[in-house]
Amino acid sequence: MTAAQAALAGVDTEFLEMPEGLELDTPRVEDGAAIWRIARDSKVLDLNSSYSYLLWCRDFAATSVVARDGGGEPVGFITGYIRPERPQTLVVWQVAVDHAQRGRGLAAALLDGLTLRVAGGLGVRSVETTITPDNAPSNRLFSSFAERHGAAVEREVLFDGGLFPDGGHEPEVLYRIGPLAAPAPPR
Template sequence: MLEPPGVEDGAAVWRIARDSRALDLNSSYSYLLWFRDFAATSVVARGAGGDPVAFTTGYVRPERPDTLVVWQIAVDESRRGQGLAGAMLDHLVVRLRPRGVRHLETTVTPMNTASDRLFTVFARRQGATLRREVLFDGGLFPDVHDPEVLYRIGPLP
């Protein structure tokens, strides 16, 4: 089942993010706050017992209200390879279409081939254009960090 998250999902989502070994882990507090303030632009996938097994966090850009920014997306290791990540993206696009969302943005590091594949296939499935450009060069970060490449997908149908 795909649905907006609640603050009660924050701890489970934090664990999924931590265990992904691919995401920059935010504080556990940030997931609670995110699900309080941005539940309408985020989604959790629930397993048979009702617990989150995957999540996507997103927000609508204030300067571009037609653009959903996907902040993080992760699937529990036991549920990978079942199409949940793509299903969550499709779900969000359908849910946010009445709000005027016609573009999706995210950033992907060059070594993250799984995310590159996910968003490339998503754009193709949507029949939308995918443009890539470096958004944040690695030198902007205070620690060692790969560049963040902006993926802009749209217009969405």
């Protein structure tokens, strides 16, 4: 994403470094199937129904983001929502990057771009997500995000593995990251 594209999208580029040939965008309903496939092919995410990804793209587009390749196809995404009891908190639900795009820093660029957008547009000042203890890539992603943004990280078990009805589920550890710095004013 160029500085001009970022300005048009309302995204501060202080932290944002999109891999070449990719751009950040707001998901659209027609992206739901591609997002579902990326989640399925990740083989690590809890896969939701294809219907839920369509709804997500309709109802939570303002708090989610996709990365598009040169042909406009989604190659990565983050789904998120504003926590009702804490309207300054973005809950990151899922992060996934297509196998062909991994190792380029795309997940970090998606997270930076999304949080900068929702901080400026919705007043978000903190991020929450849950990560299982065996998910080292997500742990690194969110720990490095906090470091880049000079924010504290608190961790605690949110859902013990025994609460899941399907058995054998790792506990979900809640990461609370914040406060995030206020976004820079428009230039």
